């Protein structure tokens with residue numbers, strides 16, 4: 001598979017944009033400028049950036065409670081995302097949804113989801129529609145390791161397998177479901193081995209290496225697009241922060257923390273770009289400056305936007321269904 005300079009730099013740009021968004025969000029929440037909590041994606045950027053680098057705008061994704069990275073990588077507008085997190089009317093859900101309710105159908109982002117494991121059946125439904133309507137689009141379901149113990153994982157993978165649906169299951173194994181370690185919640189040593197139970201391919205890659213993720217995702221996406229059915233891709237990674245902002249992560253061992261911090265996907269990828277002569281220091285710094293400026297602008301936009309009026313509280317709760325909907 002081809003990894004041109006443009007593709008690799010775009011992946012780097014996406015990763016730095018996500019990191020800047022997350023770290024700015026953390027700072028604003030900690031200093032009381034933004035209310036509510038956040039589930040930060042810092043440390044896992046290589047997965048969203050690597051997978052989405054293989055997707056077309058018309059392809060779809062479903063996301064999770066830790067969904068900012070997926071949305072940014074699939075092309076969401078960081079200004080509208082930031083405004084949503086601030087609870088402002090210019091946000092994706094008009095300020096009424098918050099961090100876990102960001103969607104942009106025009107970009108194929110079917111939605112983040114606060115219910116663990118709930119994105120997978122939705123992705124299967126979307127993939128079924130794509131196949132039924134003879135589209136050649138694929139859907140990627142992102143989910144965590146903890147979500148693989150929900151019934152929705154097993155039902156979704158089984159249904160997608162028997163119907164040969166164009167869906168790719170991307171598990172972000174960050175070693176924990178809240179404070180529960182993977183080895184404690186799974187008898188299986190890997191998530192990818194569960195693919196065997198449904199007779200579909202299962203692969204396990206370094207989720208901190210965007211090129212490894214891109215290669216595995218690309219193979220799975222080509223397979224799905226060709227009508228050959230789903231793949232389970234397990235990306236092994238580490239979240240830098242606690243489960244949510246208020247969690248100090250005291251259950252993580254200092255040795256593990258040290259090891260994984262030394263494998264931070266952004267500086268590791270930067271080093272690769274420099275050593276392989278793909279980008280120079282000035283280009284790297286320019287990308288960082290640009291993504292930081294985008295996030296500063298997003299914060300300004302969010303701060304200057306207004307809160308929704310209380311009169312809109314009952315709006316957007318139900319979709320109008322045309323009278324002849326069930327006759328079609």
Ligand SMILES: Cc1ncc(C[n+]2csc(CCOP(=O)(O)OP(=O)(O)O)c2C)c(N)n1
Nearest residue numbers: 066114115116144145146147174176177178
């Ligand atoms: C159905 C359901 N059960 C429990 C929760 C509470 N909860 C939120 S996140 C989470 C852990 C998810 O772990 P994982 O799937 O590994 O994702 P990660 O947070 O590590 O990205 C839990 C149990 C929930 N939101 N939904």
Ligand SMILES: [Mg+2]
Nearest residue numbers: 144145176177
């Ligand atoms: Mg997890």
